[in-house]
Amino acid sequence: MTQSKYIVNMTEQNLNEVLQSSQQIPLVITFYAPSHKTSVEFTALLERVTEQYQGQFLLAKVDCEKEQMLTAQFRIQALPTTYLFKEGQALDAFPGVLDELTLKQRLSVILPKEEDIKFMQALDFLEAENYEAALPLLKEGWELSNKKNSDIALLYAETYIAMKKVEPAQDILTQIPLQDRDSRWQGLQAQIELLIKASDTPEIQQLQTDFDKNPSTEIALKLALQLHQANRNEEALDLLFHILRKDLNAEQSEVKQQFLSILSAIGNNDPITNKYRRLLYSLLY
Numbered sequence: 001m002t003q004s005k006y007i008v009n010m011t012e013q014n015l016n017e018v019l020q021s022s023q024q025i026p027l028v029i030t031f032y033a034p035s036h037k038t039s040v041e042f043t044a045l046l047e048r049v050t051e052q053y054q055g056q057f058l059l060a061k062v063d064c065e066k067e068q069m070l071t072a073q074f075r076i077q078a079l080p081t082t083y084l085f086k087e088g089q090a091l092d093a094f095p096g097v098l099d100e101l102t103l104k105q106r107l108s109v110i111l112p113k114e115e116d117i118k119f120m121q122a123l124d125f126l127e128a129e130n131y132e133a134a135l136p137l138l139k140e141g142w143e144l145s146n147k148k149n150s151d152i153a154l155l156y157a158e159t160y161i162a163m164k165k166v167e168p169a170q171d172i173l174t175q176i177p178l179q180d181r182d183s184r185w186q187g188l189q190a191q192i193e194l195l196i197k198a199s200d201t202p203e204i205q206q207l208q209t210d211f212d213k214n215p216s217t218e219i220a221l222k223l224a225l226q227l228h229q230a231n232r233n234e235e236a237l238d239l240l241f242h243i244l245r246k247d248l249n250a251e252q253s254e255v256k257q258q259f260l261s262i263l264s265a266i267g268n269n270d271p272i273t274n275k276y277r278r279l280l281y282s283l284l285y
Contacts, residue, residue: 006050010060012069018060019088026057026110027085031076033064039080042097046082049103056111086110115144119152126155131163135269142172150180157188166195167234168271199230217243217251221258228262236262237276248283256280 010018010029021027030046032039043061050059064071064079074083078095084107085091091109098106112120118141125134138156145152153176160169169192176185207223220239227236240259243250250256259280263273 004051006053006055006057007047007059007061010062010070011067015070018058019085021058022085023088025055026112027060028057028107028110029060029062029074029083029085031062031064031071031074031079031081033079035065036079038097042080042082045097045100045103049100049107053107053111056117057107084110113144115141115149115152117141118144119149119155122155122159126159129162131159132267132269134159139269139271147175150176154184154188161188161191161195164195164199164231165233165266165270166192166199166231171271195231199232201226201230204230204232217255221251221255224258224262228265233262233266233270234272234276237272241276241279244280244283 008014008018018027018029028046028050030039030043032043034040046059050057062070062074064076074081080097081093081095083090083093086109092106094106118137122134122137122141125131125137135156138152138159142149142152142156147153153172157169157172160166160172169188173185173188173192204223204226207219207226211219211223220243224236224239227233227239237259240255240262243255244259248256259276263277263280266273268274
């Protein structure tokens with residue numbers, strides 16, 4: 001049987017240390033004997049599954065022929081016998097063997113949820129300030145929780161704010177339930193307000209005034225470009241879409257080209273991209 005950093009041999013000497021580790025990482029303890037073929041085969045299956053899950057839990061093996069005191073302490077009456085621990089507590093135990101599918105279903109009681117795994121993976125990217133890699137993981141995690149995990153949502157919005165992308169951050173924050181709008185939520189809203197003020201440049205203000213007086217396509221193109229440069233992409237796209245809805249080939253297709261360029265620049269991870277791409281397709285087809 002193979003051994004890895006996710007698999008340990010549990011003895012009287014390291015018993016407390018191994019059990020204590022379950023405060024940080026789920027723990028599976030299996031009791032087997034080298035002379036007991038069925039238990040050896042099941043332990044081998046557990047090892048394979050442990051490797052598949054790559055650190056989502058720790059496997060501790062107890063050789064009952066060597067560790068008779070531990071065998072008696074856990075009152076083992078059948079081989080194999082397996083215990084499942086989480087946060088220092090035994091949540092489940094079963095004698096005998098299970099097939100791989102049933103074993104994985106049984107392990108779900110101690111394993112992190114899929115959205116929590118995405119969340120932790122995103123944190124690793126955020127530590128390296130790799131926001132683009134973190135965004136799809138946070139999006140997936142939030143959707144896997146049916147948009148009920150507000151911790152993921154807050155980090156998702158916070159990531160967009162770090163990228164100075166106000167609109168998707170605002171959209172996420174508005175979907176967080178009222179009971180979860182704590183001081184962190186308020187703080188993110190305050191950051192958004194500061195970013196909006198900073199992005200309202202004199203150039204944008206002047207172009208907005210000009211456009212209000214004379215809503216021409218030429219001014220709209222200039223205003224949309226300035227809005228895009230200030231990361232106010234939804235405003236830019238909305239402005240251009242209103243023109244395209246009237247004339248898909250406005251300004252010899254320059255409006256459509258700028259619209260597509262903005263979509264390309266903000267990337268597929270931004271929810272605004274999908275929204276306005278669908279709107280454009282509705283005009284094309």
